[in-house]
Amino acid sequence: MRAIEISAPGGPDVLRLVERHRPRPGPGEVLIRVTAAGVNRPDIFQRQGRYPPPPGVTDIPGLEVSGRVVEIGPAAEPLPAGGAAREGGATRYLPGIERDGVHPEATWTPALGDHVCALVSGGGYAEYCVAPALQCLPVPDGLTDIEAASLPETYFTVWSNVFDRARLQPGESILVQGGASGIGVAAIQFATAFGCRVFATAGTAEKCAVCERLGAERAIDYRREDFTAVVRERTAGRGVDVILDMVGGDYLPRETAALAEDGRLVLINAMGGAKATLDLLEVMIKRLTITGSTLRARPVAVKAAIARALHDHIWPLLETGAIRPVVDRVFPLEQAAQAHAVMERGEHVGKIVLQVA
Ligand SMILES: NC(=O)c1ccc[n+]([C@@H]2O[C@H](COP(=O)([O-])OP(=O)(O)OC[C@H]3O[C@@H](n4cnc5c(N)ncnc54)[C@H](OP(=O)(O)O)[C@@H]3O)[C@@H](O)[C@H]2O)c1
Incomplete structure (x- = not known):
């Protein structure tokens, strides 16, 4: 598959288009054929060598994608109940809708062929990307894949x-x-x-x-x-x-x-x-x-709880248009360096997105 790699720590021109093996989904993960990938300021810090990926995470940058689920990995071990609450209360909700613990069985999970956007710990700047199933959300009705790819990391x-x-x-x-x-x-x-x-x-x-x-x-x-x-x-x-x-x-x-x-x-x-x-x-x-807090290093149980809160409270607002994505500009995957340069110069408002397919 085509992917962007960081050839050495440095400026935008260290981003190179390369061929990489397609990743395989592990337990609890899905493989996404990526349509679009969001660009985030942490990607720049990673490129500069100041924000390395956590252990076991691909070196390919990119923290969010949209696309189609093309493969489902083996079933995962159930998440520990209450894990998110123990890790620092990622399950506090607005008044009247308080919940405790994590309820993975009630979380929306993607099926083969579903159109999703996903939060990932790396690997978004590529044609295929693996994501924990519990970190996927359906592309909201009425949104394009470009818009959906701009949501997960910031939301x-x-x-x-x-x-x-x-x-x-x-x-x-x-x-x-x-x-x-x-x-x-x-x-x-x-x-x-x-x-x-x-x-x-x-x-x-x-x-x-x-x-x-x-x-x-x-x-x-x-x-x-x-x-x-x-x-x-x-x-x-x-x-x-x-x-x-x-x-x-x-x-x-x-x-x-x-x-x-x-x-x-x-x-x-x-x-x-x-x-x-x-x-x-x-x-x-x-x-x-x-x-x-920093998001990337937090466990899947915490991110699953956040995904559920977003699905319950923010996705309906996206579908009515009360909240809308703000995409400043779109670059093809091979122009990731230009996308980074625009972000570093602070020329954008809202999000920059890479069109992958
Ligand atoms: N902790 C986490 O989990 C997490 C996750 C994602 C992002 N982040 C962080 O959140 C920040 C925003 O990320 P992003 O992807 O949205 O990046 P971004 O679009 O490039 O935004 C950077 C922002 O910083 C603002 N800024 C710079 N200096 C400022 C100052 N002195 N006073 C007020 N604002 C100032 C800029 O404002 P102007 O352009 O108006 O000058 C710009 O809006 C980054 O620092 C990123 O590392 C943290």
Whole structure:
């Protein structure tokens, strides 16, 4: 099969189109004939040698795909009940729909020939890709394969961090840093759909306008404005309940200042620096929670629980059009290097997708 490999750590031009053996699905996995593969910022970190695949995972980049199921692997051992809850509560739901533990028997699982999108730990930039069956979701009605391939990595990440870890509730408020990113456009739309007040930051006036069209009541140009001052002013000094952040570094003290009492800060990266100085008295006085997570290394049981939550709560909103994919541009598989270059220059809004077939 045709695939993209990282020939050496480096810039976009280290991505090479090569021939590789077609992978075989193991227990609990399916083989997908890939139509499209999403591009994500973590793929760039992997290409640069800063985010190696977990042990046992292919070196081919790509964390999400869409396509048809062409082979089903042998049956898997049942997942441990309650595994996700033990691993950190990936099964918290919105009020009235709380669940506990993992119920793999009730999770949607794909059959031969099904049209799916899937979260994978690697291998998406290829004509065939294996995925755990429990990490597959049906392509939502009305969406193209290109649009469906743009969903899994950001949707799983936003759900598990904003709703599971940071426990955002309807009626609360959230600040989404990087609102025009693939992650940001999903977070703004999810929070808006669940009746939250949304603020977002972005680096240009055009990107701010997109954030507001997606539902943010006020987007803040982080190069020209102080997000702490804007958020505090718009909330009559109270601050927001949740902040989703991928910048870290010197944003941390500004974020704790922008949080309300009992506020939650959830980190999904530290692009501005992994070390921060915090006012611990402010953390105590305001009873703040600072948390975060990375998705790729988490077990299938956790990802299965997130898939089920997305299927229950987000897929219906995709099918009515209340939430929609935001695909900025599409490149053929062999132009993966150009796709990475566009992402690194920050020219995109939302997602970049590779057309594989
Ligand atoms: N923890 C996890 O499991 C997980 C999973 C997926 C992704 N992530 C992380 O989430 C982030 C977004 O991923 P993506 O694929 O959506 O990438 P992306 O589309 O390339 O987005 C990167 C974003 O960072 C924003 N940004 C950079 N500096 C900023 C600053 N000082 N203040 C506010 N925003 C700033 C950019 O804003 P402008 O373009 O407006 O300047 C851009 O929107 C990445 O850091 C990625 O590593 C984490």
